[in-house]
Amino acid sequence: MKCNFCKKPTSYCCSRCKIKYYCSKSCQKKDYANHVLVCPQRSADILVKSVFRDLIPTKNAVLYEYGFYNCVICQDRIMLFGLYADFIKLIDCSASQLHSWWENGELLINIKKVYDDGGYTSGYYKWFLKNEHLLQGLRKYEGIKSDNQIADNLSNKFHSLIKPYLSKHDQTILFKSLPEPKNYICTFYLTILTGYLPRIEQKLWIDFGFCSCRIHGKYNYDNSYKEGIYEHVRPIAGNNDLSEEARLKNLYWELIVQKGCMVDEFTDAYVSGTVLDLLKKKCDNTSWLSASKIETIGYNQPNKSVYNLEQYILSEAVGLIPSVRVDYGFFNCRTKDEEKQLKNMYKKLFLTPQFDAHSLHKACITGKLFKYISSILPNDVLRADLLRNPYPLKEID
Structure with a gap:
């Protein structure tokens, strides 16, 4: 075969696409601008780039192949990303090495080997040792087939999360069969229980008061509502150090998880336009809600x-x-x-x-x-x- 750049005879091909041949790394590098257009990126390449950009990847293939879709809780996704970042930077792991371990089903084994043999430790690794199941059985992303598997898997996990907050009758039926306001509240419960804030484009963001929180300087407008994710999942302790959105999210967490507010009770408050009153009645340290002019919108009520x-x-x-x-x-x-x-x-x-x-x-x-x-x-x-x-x-x- 001939080198794709200088045309010299060679037997070495690109390890990723197995199509283009190069006689040296120098020729491969010189032809990069052309080659990258036809050489598909592996999930490992995207993950490594994401690590050095300090942004959790968003491509379905990466999230599926590297275990992120096995994480239901927002905090678990952050910890998994932190583990990869720690690991990649710790041993200067290349995308090719990462891909090879993943392809051979040896990713989990090698992560443990590197940490244990090197005597390394970190909060991410300690978390990983309790959550190894998230990296078991990783498979190649296959488009719609994998998307359907993801949807079924998440649906089952979401139902398990919200089930304790539903009445015995509602536990036996599908979410889509619930009355519209209650179905909507279930969506909000899942958002809070999984550790996320409502996305800014959602109606939830307006109805439950996040729109009225002060937000200056916190957003990357090209990646709407992605910056600040680390802040939004910080623990409830130290509320005064959090943004107003995070404090409000933590109040809803307190109401639902700590105070055990059932979906029926929350739905009644939403329909009657008294969600703020419910927060003030059930939760601690709510005086800042009035001071910050936080306002919620009831069911079918107009907003500013x-x-x-x-x-x-x-x-x-x-x-x-x-x-x-x-x-x-x-x-x-x-x-x-x-x-x-x-x-x-x-x-x-x-x-x-x-x-x-x-x-x-x-x-x-x-x-x-x-x-x-x-x-x-x-x-x-x-x-x-x-x-x-x-x-x-x-x-x-």
């Missing part, structure tokens, strides 16, 4: 459009809805550039410590958006013509 604005600004997955378009000036934009300019202005506004969503809402309904935003961003060149809205509405006789 400022929270939909936050969703649109903070998540690339959320589109611009009519109420936000009218209330916050986007209907004034004549071009995509003007719309982008206005959106970037709101992003900067949200990152400013003085910003308060309640004050922005008040400025909106009184027709004083430009005045309020100018007071928060005094050094910015703002366009008053883009910040006009129909408010205040004339009173109807």
Whole structure:
């Protein structure tokens, strides 16, 4: 065979794709820009890159092949990622070595061997010794077939998690057969029980008060709601050191897990619009809820459009809805550039410590958006013509 770069005779091929041949590492490196377009990435390559970027991978194949989908609890996924990061950096493990161990079913054995033979120890390894089952029986990702297996596996685990909080009758039926409000509450329970925050694009994020928490400076807007995951799963102890979202999540954890609030009781509070009252009645140290102006939304109750604005600004997955378009000036934009300019202005506004969503809402309904935003961003060149809205509405006789 001939080298794909210099055309010299060679018998060495790319270990990943087994298609392209190279006479030396130098030629392979020089041809990398072309070769990478046709040489498929292995899950091990993506995992190693993710480790050095300090971001948990999101590709289904990686999550499936390296055990992340065996973790139901958010904290377990973080610990597994920490184990891989510890291991890869500890022995300078290459993607090829990692892939070889995985392919031969020797990943679990070699992780233990490296730690035990080297006398290494860490919190991640101690956790791993109690959770070895997460890396047993790892298999190759096979698209839809594997996706169905993942869904069935998670469904069974989720049902086991929430079962203690359901009435005896509800334990015997499928979630989809439950009344709409109760089914919705089950989704929220699973979010809290698995250690996650509601995603910012979800209705849960608005209805259960996370939208009204102060959020300045915490988000990577290109990877909506991914930054801060380590903070959000910290233990309940030391609540004063947590963000408001994390403190609120911990209150819901206390209500559900420690106080044993059943789904029926929580659903009744949601339908009647009294979820905050339930938290204050059952949980400890809730005075900050009023001080921080945390508000929840009951079943079929309207919410302030400022929270939909936050969703649109903070998540690339959320589109611009009519109420936000009218209330916050986007209907004034004549071009995509003007719309982008206005959106970037709101992003900067949200990152400013003085910003308060309640004050922005008040400025909106009184027709004083430009005045309020100018007071928060005094050094910015703002366009008053883009910040006009129909408010205040004339009173109807």
